[in-house]
Amino acid sequence: MIKFSNVFKGFGGRTVLEDISFLIPDNKITVIMGPSGCGKSTVLRLMIGLMRPDSGTIEIMGNDITKVSDKELFEIRKNMGMVFQAGALFDSLNVIDNVSFFLKEHKLKSKEEIASLSFEALKFVGLEDSAYLYPSELSGGMQRRVAIARTIVYRPKIVLFDEPTTGLDPHTSRIIEDLIRNLREQTGALILIVSHVFQTAFRLAERIIYLDNKKILFDGDPKDFVELDNTFVNTFLGPEGKKIFFNYNN
Numbered sequence: 496m497i498k499f500s501n502v503f504k505g506f507g508g509r510t511v512l513e514d515i516s517f518l519i520p521d522n523k524i525t526v527i528m529g530p531s532g533c534g535k536s537t538v539l540r541l542m543i544g545l546m547r548p549d550s551g552t553i554e555i556m557g558n559d560i561t562k563v564s565d566k567e568l569f570e571i572r573k574n575m576g577m578v579f580q581a582g583a584l585f586d587s588l589n590v591i592d593n594v595s596f597f598l599k600e601h602k603l604k605s606k607e608e609i610a611s612l613s614f615e616a617l618k619f620v621g622l623e624d625s626a627y628l629y630p631s632e633l634s635g636g637m638q639r640r641v642a643i644a645r646t647i648v649y650r651p652k653i654v655l656f657d658e659p660t661t662g663l664d665p666h667t668s669r670i671i672e673d674l675i676r677n678l679r680e681q682t683g684a685l686i687l688i689v690s691h692v693f694q695t696a697f698r699l700a701e702r703i704i705y706l707d708n709k710k711i712l713f714d715g716d717p718k719d720f721v722e723l724d725n726t727f728v729n730t731f732l733g734p735e736g737k738k739i740f741f742n743y744n745n
C-alpha cells in the first residue's frame with residue numbers, strides 16, 4: 496500500500512502539488528493520468544524517495560518515508576521497482592548483465608541464484624534468446640522489456656512504471672501492456688503506472704487517479720472517470736479519449 500497524506504511540493508516558489516492525498520491499494524492496477532507538466536513524475540520521484548515533499552507524509556507499506564534515515568529508505572526501496580520511460584539500460588553491458596546488475600551489485604544472492612533468477616526474468620518478458628545481445632542491438636520495445644526484466648528480477652512488491660508505452664507502436668504497446676497485466680496476475684505486486692497514453696491507461700487501469708492544476712481531480716473507477724463532467728478532464732480527454740475508452744470497454 497502507498498499512502499500520500501496532505502503532500503505539498505513546489506520548485507523555486509512555484510507549487511506543483513498542493514495538498515495531495517491518495518491511497519493506492521495492493522491489489523489493483525492504478526494509473527495516474529494528467530496533462531504534461533501536472534506533476535506525475537514528481538509524484539513518482541517522491542514515492543521512491545528521490546525527493547522529499549515540502550510537507551505531508553508518504554507511507555510505503557506502513558513506513559513514512561519522509562521521516563526515515565537513508566539506510567532505512569534503502570531497505571524500504573528494496574521492495575520497490577521502477578521501470579523508467581527510456582529503459583535506462585547500461586549500453587556497455589549485455590542483456591543478461593543488465594538484468595542481473597542490481598542483484599550482483601548488492602550481493603543479494605549466490606552466483607547461481609542470480610543467474611537463474613535473471614534468466615527467469617528474461618523468460619517472463621520473452622527475451623531469453625536475446626541474453627547476450629547489447630542494448631544497441633535491440634528494438635525500442637525489446638529495450639523496454641529488458642528494463643522490465645531488470646526491475647522484476649529482485650521480485651519487488653511494488654512496481655512503478657513511468658510512461659511504459661510512450662513512443663511505441665500499437666503492437667509493441669500491446670506486448671508491454673500484456674506483460675504488465677501478467678506481472679500483476681503472477682506476482683500480485685502493487686502496480687502503479689504513470690501514463691498520458693489513453694490506450695494504455697484504459698486497457699490496464701482498474702483505478703484512475705487524475706492530477707491537474709496541482710490537485711487530484713478524480714480518484715476512482717475508470718468508468719466514472721470518463722463520465723465525469725469536469726472542465727479539466729473534458730479538455731484532457733476530448734471526444735477522442737472518451738471514444739477510446741468506450742471502444743475498449745464495450
Ligand SMILES: Nc1ncnc2c1ncn2[C@@H]1O[C@H](COP(=O)(O)OP(=O)(O)OP(=O)(O)O)[C@@H](O)[C@H]1O
Pocket residue numbers: 506507511529530531532533534535536537538691
Ligand atoms: N527538479 C525540478 N526542479 C525544478 N522544477 C521541476 C523539477 N521537477 C519538476 N519540475 C517542474 O514541476 C512541474 C511538474 O513536472 P513533472 O515532470 O512532475 O510533470 P509531468 O506531469 O510528469 O510532465 P510530463 O508528462 O511532461 O513528463 C513542471 O513544471 C516541471 O518543470
